Amino acid sequence: MIMKKKVMIVEDNKDLLESMDMLLSEYFEVTPAVDGEDALEKLQDVKPDIIVSDIMMPRIDGYQLLKAIRENAEWKKIPIILLTALGQDENLIQGYELGADDYLVKPIRAQVLISRINNILKKQEFLSKIYSTDLDQKTALPVKDPILAMIDSLVIRKYQFKNFNIPDLASDMGMSYAKLETAVKEKAGLTPVKYINEIKLVKAKELLQNQDTPIKEIAFYLGFKSLSYFGKCYKNKYGSTPSVKKEGK
Numbered sequence: 001m002i003m004k005k006k007v008m009i010v011e012d013n014k015d016l017l018e019s020m021d022m023l024l025s026e027y028f029e030v031t032p033a034v035d036g037e038d039a040l041e042k043l044q045d046v047k048p049d050i051i052v053s054d055i056m057m058p059r060i061d062g063y064q065l066l067k068a069i070r071e072n073a074e075w076k077k078i079p080i081i082l083l084t085a086l087g088q089d090e091n092l093i094q095g096y097e098l099g100a101d102d103y104l105v106k107p108i109r110a111q112v113l114i115s116r117i118n119n120i121l122k123k124q125e126f127l128s129k130i131y132s133t134d135l136d137q138k139t140a141l142p143v144k145d146p147i148l149a150m151i152d153s154l155v156i157r158k159y160q161f162k163n164f165n166i167p168d169l170a171s172d173m174g175m176s177y178a179k180l181e182t183a184v185k186e187k188a189g190l191t192p193v194k195y196i197n198e199i200k201l202v203k204a205k206e207l208l209q210n211q212d213t214p215i216k217e218i219a220f221y222l223g224f225k226s227l228s229y230f231g232k233c234y235k236n237k238y239g240s241t242p243s244v245k246k247e248g249k
Helices: 014-024 036-042 062-070 089-098 110-131 146-158 166-172 177-188 192-210 215-221 227-238 242-247
Strands: 006-010 029-033 050-054 080-084 102-105
Touching: 006 014, 006 036, 014 029, 014 110, 029 036, 036 050, 036 062, 050 062, 050 110, 062 080, 062 089, 080 110, 102 110, 146 166, 146 177, 146 192, 166 177, 166 192, 177 192, 192 215, 192 227, 215 227, 215 242, 227 242
Parallel strands: 006 029, 006 050, 050 080, 080 102
Antiparallel strands: none
16 A cells, blocks of 8 residues: 655645645645644654645744744755745745745645645655765775865765855865865866766766666756766766666666
């Protein structure tokens, strides 16, 4: 029997909460909460796979709830969809800056909500498979200088392979861009960009060997901007294209 995914609905409008509970219960295991305070209390006993929360609520509103969840080590990775009657950019920006995964503007179509929930859960499951294992000893980069090890950790754990640049990396390491570039060239014989590509390609090889995941998805989640560029980099390093490697599993 396939276990239903757990969804927490946080909504202070009683009629809407009951309606959403009834609607989603056909597809998910639902935990209703009447506001943010109620949600935080229930999170002590129930860990949902995703939270769908209204923004404008008494006691603890959706933004405060989102902030509290993102600051809690146990809950911070739970995806959150915010529901709002407000569509202004400033409201969307505030939610995204606090770590919202998606927004839906009321009134909400049932199938749209279900589709958004399923899409986020699917991505979450894929990401958990990708990042559940770090670079192991068989595929680890040969040099483990402390500076290079710190780069590895930031790229893999904090940035999850994408959405960052070298100045971001240098700042997190407490170094200037020039100092970081000099250090990586001295220790690895590569520019920071090429060294980071090495980290990604090592992980790509691991994923192609151990998971039945489309090559396009692997390239995207490792931060490569195009499938053709990923293929070129992979072939330059390993002598064969990712498709050849995958077929040889």
